[in-house]
Amino acid sequence: MSGIKEFLRPGSMAEAARMLRASAGRAALAGGTFLGAHCPPRVTGLVDLSQVHLSYIRGRGKGVVLGAMTTLAAVAAAERCGVLAMCARDCATEPLRQMITVGGNVMMPLRWSDLPLVLHVLGAEYEVYGQGGRLREYTSDEFFKQPPASLLKRGELLREVRVPMVRGVRVARRKLVRNYGDIPAVQVAAALHVSRGMMKNVRVAFVAQRPLPQRLRRCEQLVEGRKPSDELFAEAGDAARRDAGTLTDTRFSSGYVQEILGVFVRRVLEECTNE
Amino acid sequence: MNKAVKHLTVTINQQAQRLQVAPGEKLIDTLRRHGYKSVKFGCGEGTCGSCTVLVDGRPHLACLTFTRQMEGRQITTLEGLGRFGELHPLQQAFLQEGAVQCGYCTPGMILSSHALLARDPDPSEEAIRRALDGNKCRCTGYAAIIRAVRRAARIQADATPSPRARRAKR
Numbered sequence: 090m091s092g093i094k095e096f097l098r099p100g101s102m103a104e105a106a107r108m109l110r111a112s113a114g115r116a117a118l119a120g121g122t123f124l125g126a127h128c129p130p131r132v133t134g135l136v137d138l139s140q141v142h143l144s145y146i147r148g149r150g151k152g153v154v155l156g157a158m159t160t161l162a163a164v165a166a167a168e169r170c171g172v173l174a175m176c177a178r179d180c181a182t183e184p185l186r187q188m189i190t191v192g193g194n195v196m197m198p199l200r201w202s203d204l205p206l207v208l209h210v211l212g213a214e215y216e217v218y219g220q221g222g223r224l225r226e227y228t229s230d231e232f233f234k235q236p237p238a239s240l241l242k243r244g245e246l247l248r249e250v251r252v253p254m255v256r257g258v259r260v261a262r263r264k265l266v267r268n269y270g271d272i273p274a275v276q277v278a279a280a281l282h283v284s285r286g287m288m289k290n291v292r293v294a295f296v297a298q299r300p301l302p303q304r305l306r307r308c309e310q311l312v313e314g315r316k317p318s319d320e321l322f323a324e325a326g327d328a329a330r331r332d333a334g335t336l337t338d339t340r341f342s343s344g345y346v347q348e349i350l351g352v353f354v355r356r357v358l359e360e361c362t363n364e
Numbered sequence: 365m366n367k368a369v370k371h372l373t374v375t376i377n378q379q380a381q382r383l384q385v386a387p388g389e390k391l392i393d394t395l396r397r398h399g400y401k402s403v404k405f406g407c408g409e410g411t412c413g414s415c416t417v418l419v420d421g422r423p424h425l426a427c428l429t430f431t432r433q434m435e436g437r438q439i440t441t442l443e444g445l446g447r448f449g450e451l452h453p454l455q456q457a458f459l460q461e462g463a464v465q466c467g468y469c470t471p472g473m474i475l476s477s478h479a480l481l482a483r484d485p486d487p488s489e490e491a492i493r494r495a496l497d498g499n500k501c502r503c504t505g506y507a508a509i510i511r512a513v514r515r516a517a518r519i520q521a522d523a524t525p526s527p528r529a530r531r532a533k534r
Contacts, residue, residue, distance in 0.1 A: 091386070091388025092388065093387045094388075118433070121433060126428055127409075128388070134387075135388075139433060162422070178494075181498075183496070183497055183498045184410075185410055185425070188424060188428065270411070
């Protein structure tokens with residue numbers, strides 16, 4: 090039996106913020122794939138954001154700006170989203186891509202979410218509609234330092250995600266799953282530029298049992314500004330294993346997951362630098 | 365009447381309807397309550413695809429969708445595709461290829477395939493696999509289903525006159 094007593098459909102950000110502020114039991118409803126399956130008992134009202142005009146994709150330089158209510162299917166179909174579109178095509182399944190929104194996916198990252206990790210290595214920025222309509226921004230490092238929902242006070246909402254570069258940047262990712270659609274034991278992604286044979290602006294991150302993406306900084310520093318080579322990538326994999334520490338999973342031994350993390354780091358770096 | 369229960373205007377299978385819906389009611393429950401029994405409950409968490417319907421022509425999972433989200437939208441269930449004695453090409457093809465065993469996943473499979481053929485009338489096997497990646501079958505297996513979608517694409521192509529034939533008819 091549903092505990093939902095009210096369903097509200099605001100037409101603007103200001104109205105949505107007002108509705109959310111008015112009662113602690115109200116929750117913002119984006120695509121609904123989380124609340125539809127696991128609505129917490131404390132939620133007694135839903136504020137549906139579908140009429141708030143946050144479904145848009147705008148080009149900005151070599152990057153894109155994604156409205157928080159843009160679906161993964163829309164990102165996957167948008168040529169201007171470049172590498173992000175390619176990643177979105179591999180996220181979840183077809184009906185879920187039609188429902189999952191960018192905002193919902195990053196505000197409620199789960200260990201099987203694909204998008205937060207990719208946005209993290211692409212160095213995305215997140216704009217929040219705060220108290221009194223004041224806007225504030227977070228870098229990806231700030232945003233995923235803690236569960237992103239804890240950054241928002243009641244009545245505040247994520248407005249858009251800005252991805253600085255989706256063209257000219259190379260992205261690769263891998264995940265350890267037993268079969269298609271399985272919850273990954275570990276996911277790894279890397280983004281970098283290759284300039285005059287050197288790797289630049291390298292960002293490598295992973296998600297394991299903790300659903301927040303974490304950068305592998307030692308590994309990034311090791312490869313930054315250097316020429317790709319098998320030896321260097323092997324070294325980067327070792328550094329990543331040390332950076333990540335113990336990784337636990339009920340299906341695989343922690344040693345195995347850690348080992349695979351190192352292998353994946355090597356492979357994503359190889360893939361990013363393959364001509 | 366409970367104050368929270370409101371009327372909702374939606375189009376189901378091309379018929380405008382005004383439904384009484386409680387705030388937390390799921391689309392699958394609303395549809396089944398109104399007789400659209402092809403919409404099946406499976407996992408209840410968006411994994412199996414048994415509850416797939418089309419919303420504005422795109423696959424959507426009715427078990428995760430709150431019915432109130434559907435205000436003003438166009439919903440298509442399997443009942444909207446074919447009728448007894450007048451099957452949709454996808455239904456014909458699923459029968460001819462033996463792509464149905466227990467049949468529980470079939471409505472979702474057919475609707476996902478319908479959305480695919482609407483945007484890509486001649487899909488590759490890879491495109492069919494991707495379009496059906498959210499629909500799980502646990503008895504027939506996927507080979508016959510993929511063949512059925514390809515067959516349906518051929519049936520539809522044969523039924524659609526070529527531009528030349530259309531010009532000749534005029």
